[in-house]
């Protein structure tokens with residue numbers, strides 16, 4: 001409680017003690033006078049509701065229709081990674097890569113879970129590789145088994161990629177909020193933690209999306225290396241796309257859902273081996289933000305300009 005609040009409470013208490021008799025008499029007189037002109041309408045239901053209703057302030061936004069629960073539990077601020085995610089997300093806005101000061105990169109997988117999530121998880125577990133998954137809520141509902149297996153990885157970050165995977169830039173604020181909140185609620189319904197990261201489908205976002213990130217305390221994660229695995233160009237081409245572009249701090253875009261991903265699964269094993277061969281440490285995105293925090297000014301223009309992406313993301 002604030003100092004002002006405490007002082008007011010103390011003042012109220014002393015006033016109460018000194019003037020309890022006067023107040024009682026005054027209140028009685030007031031009640032009698034009032035009841036003479038206005039008949040009492042005592043609805044216990046209404047008065048109970050009035051007591052429970054929180055005080056609205058002018059700055060409070062109007063209530064909006066949402067699909068999921070309005071309030072999700074906030075991620076625990078106790079751990080260092082969450083603190084880093086919140087701080088970097090707020091300071092930088094959309095994040096495309098880490099700071100580049102450490103020899104570490106983050107593999108990210110979008111659009112799952114799906115039939116190829118299981119085989120991909122087998123590669124990640126066999127090679128003891130941390131990864132970040134941007135899950136589509138609807139796919140999570142349709143593929144609960146791979147989703148549960150995802151949580152068994154030693155180091156995994158499960159993140160929000162909307163419920164329906166439609167482009168957000170065609171939606172108003174309320175619809176965008178529906179997409180993000182519904183997906184987050186779905187993740188929690190499947191036993192996952194409240195997501196701290198969000199990636200917009202196709203990398204497409206606008207000011208409403210940025211406002212939602214701020215309001216919800218989430219960081220928007222884009223990417224700096226596009227494997228182009230969604231075009232299914234062949235395993236070696238996917239590997240080359242990553243290895244040619246990768247540098248310290250890279251956030252690498254791949255897909256475990258949204259189509260046939262056997263090339264991705266095969267390519268990931270090779271990419272992990274070659275990245276480690278070049279001395280790169282593989283980390284989740286929150287670990288990257290904690291250990292190699294990016295600067296706002298260093299965020300290069302997105303590989304796919306916002307709103308223009310067709311398949312990526």
Ligand SMILES: [Zn+2]
Pocket residue numbers: 110111161165200201202312313
């Ligand atoms: Zn996507």
